[in-house]
Amino acid sequence: MADKYSNRSGTVKIIFLVVGVIFIARLATLQLFDKEYKEKAKNQSLRNITQYPARGLMYDRNGGLLVYNEAVYDLMVIPRMVKDLDTNYFCNALGISREDFLARMEKAYSYSPYSASIFMKQISKEEFGRWENLLYKFKGFYISKRTLRLYERPIAAHVLGYVGEVNEHDLEENPYYKRGDYIGKSGLEASYEEQLRGVKGKKIMQVDVHNREIGSYMHGQLDTMPLEGMNLYTTIDADLQEYAEKVMANKRGCIVAIEPATGEVLTLLSAPCYDPNLLVGRIRGENFVKLNEDISKPLFNRALQAQYPPGSIFKVAQAMIALHLGVITPSTGFVCDKVLGCHNHPSAHSVQEAIKMSCNPYFYYTYRRVIQQGRYKNIYKDSQYGLTVWHDYMNRFGFGTRLGLDLPNVKRGNIPDTAFYNKWYGKERWAFTTIYSNSIGQGEVEVVPIQMANLAAIVANKGFFYTPHLVRYYGPDSIRNPEFYERHETGIEKEYFEIAQRGMYDVVHGAGGTAHKADVPGIAVCGKTGTAENYGNDHSVFIAFAPMENPKIAVAVYVENAQGGGGTWAAPIASLIIEKYLKGEVERKDFEHYYMEINPCQKLPLTRRIKKPKKR
């Protein structure tokens, strides 16, 4: 049966072989050369499950617990997996309305029908316990454990800060964070975020097309355990902090207390204070809005961020610089000629007396000698030189610099330099007479309360300071920040500070001193009063350290818009803080009671006070 078409069998075989070869070539590209599909396979069949480490705890300087964690539960839902749900039963169990249920489901669905999203956030242990045993009936729902911050004592909110969900900025900034993660937003929570958060663990699970877990991947070889967050051992004295907050409870202002020998911050508060527990969990959003809108600005950390003219307290630093530069001697006297407004007092015959009496004309003349030292004939050039030297020394006191303490958003204040005035008035268009207000801490000078407390510490230390800080060490290895052990020298002679100390002692104890109310029986308190000009009444300011020999505490107290100057309100409050810290208990009960109850702060809102026009 040989036929003329039998040669076509060859064609057919070739077609078969060609198709086979095409398939094999295609397989080779898919399986051997193209990596895209392997990657995709991984992405869709594996699910990374994050294991959250417990956030580090915080302790006070005496080992007392300040911040700890509490387990809460997020109810998660995978909408596609919700089956045969008795909606009424479910809503009753959870205590939500049908509309609420539908809205939440809608939201989850729109995120993704196949992936898990949060159905209900931060359910407390108690609440979860009520329907935990019913959970198995709710297919498609499961529980994810998270932790919330809780506070042993409702204190130090501004120091500790708070934790919140990451925002877009955080996500962009740091790939460590994923949507829904928590991050320290302020205070120590923010500045020690990396130490506190620990390291997230990872568990890789295989999932099927419905996103159900069907086992671990590679027997868990690639999984990592979460690394617990490190504990912070802070320098805060919880008892003192609590006491200070109690004193300031009905007032506005701030208090910073530092241990001069170490720079450790004992207490830092901004009044009105608030209970840190308010900014935790589901109530956080609502409370945050309330606090944020409060006219007394409780969220504003005055101790680090409020920039005030320093007022008379500044005179201590002025005197030290003038003495060091040799433009005055300890026994230089100036007549109180009321060149600047002053209160009634005898003329000061020495630096010590000038500090005690806070004589404005005295420091006017002192500052003139600092600014116009007579190096140049041209007073403008002379003033430029003087201001540069002065500015440099002020920086050494920490003024006009951002103190490197371990809290975020610390303001630097302002110590004007030549560039500042050149810009303002023009080069060589200004001299001492243009800027004399600086002499008594007015004018263009601005300081932050923490810098004032630091000034008290510098005088207590007789010329140096350690950067104020709030954490001694952290973690199981007790890691310390070496920067906090660097001694910052002012470069000014010790004996001049001894004069300042005696002057400040006289402020509290001497005849004609401005702050006798700062006296604590049995303790040599040294202090300096001041008023910070502002809207409304001046702020009442007082810095102090005690005891005079071997000082243990340096403190700055601000009472906002309190009529009567530093001696009237800030000084007695400082004395309470000192007594509490040094004696453990305040013995002057009536005194304590009086200053706790009274509120000298002008009522808000303040009407803007007409400021005297700037001198040109």
Add this chain to the structure above:
Amino acid sequence: MQNDTTTRFDWITISLYLIIVLFGWINIYAACFDDMHSAVLDFSRQHGKQLIWMGISFLLAVAILLIRPRVFSNTAYIIYGLVLVLLVLTLFIGSVTNGGQSWIDFGAFKLQPSEFAKFATALALSKYVGDINTDLKVRQTQGILSFIVLIPALLILLQHDTGSALVFSSFLLAFFREGLSAYILIIGVLAVALFVAALLINKYLLMGILAVLCLGYLFVWLSKRTSKNYWHTAIFFAACCLFTLSVDFTFEHVLESHQRDRIYVLLGKIEDPKGVGYNVNQAKIAIGSGGLTGKGFLNGTITKADFVPEQETDFIFCTVGEEWGFLGSLLLIAAYVGLLVRLIVLAERQRSNFARFYGYSVAGILFFHFFINIGMVLGLVPVIGIPLPFFSYGGSSLIAFTMLLFVFIRQDADRNSLF
């Protein structure tokens, strides 16, 4: 005598058949595997059921090998008639699955007559072609043969089983061997090429290109420029243009929307890996992630996690690709190509026209399934839902393909005793 017959069976073909069936079952087991139902003899699961179909198929195969080969050619028209009746019946009492009305429900099992229609049509065609009085050059004969193919094809098309209906085009291969003009095949290929081109680029641009090609053919390559050549080229050009212009109409009004989508996905005009392109995308991911040696038996993360729909039937090749890798896939393709080539060799050694035509029909049907099924899984041809012969899960398909193949093996064993 019995021994003689046994040795005359083509054991190469039988071995390749057994290898493919058993490897198929292993992959069905893997595709349906879950820890709760791992028992091999669990007849409620697909892998268990497939074991039953395999048992029936093997028994049938043995039975076919024991029957006198004449029986098949003698009863060809009866079988063909019976299947036509079943196909018509399916249209009225068939149950609907996946949009196709292709099954007759017998309670315990479902029969898919379309699977058997290929076998019956191959028998009937071979019978008619093998008749001594048949002259393929006669128009009437060609008409009758076309009817034999088109009637079941149309009935299956009415069941909305386009894929199975298209399989009937595979008889072109057998006709090609018997002398069908090669032009028909060339025109077929050209039509597909034009169709694809018309979908991908602007139709007028395409016609311009055709015009340039035709002119080039006339004035550059062609040595003898007779008026006949001019006319032929002109007619060819006109036909191409008409076809090109008709593509849109065919595409929009003849094809169904899911068919349009599948073609667009293949051509890359739709990128929708979550929607219409889901199957193919997942198939590619499963296969691509297999690498050289695969993830190993039962270790396929994509197939086991049900990412690939229809993975035990039409997309079974994904499991091979993922778990057995490039090497496993290579061997399977080699087995199929080996089987197909072997069938051609066998067909060529037949002495009767009936047996030869039947052999080519078997090869053509198997090739069409192999080409379309693996081609679609690899994203080379549009998704057309037809099973991989001997490999995919499914009773009707396995049994029908087994009958189809073993009738030919029986014919081959007896090739010398005829006449």
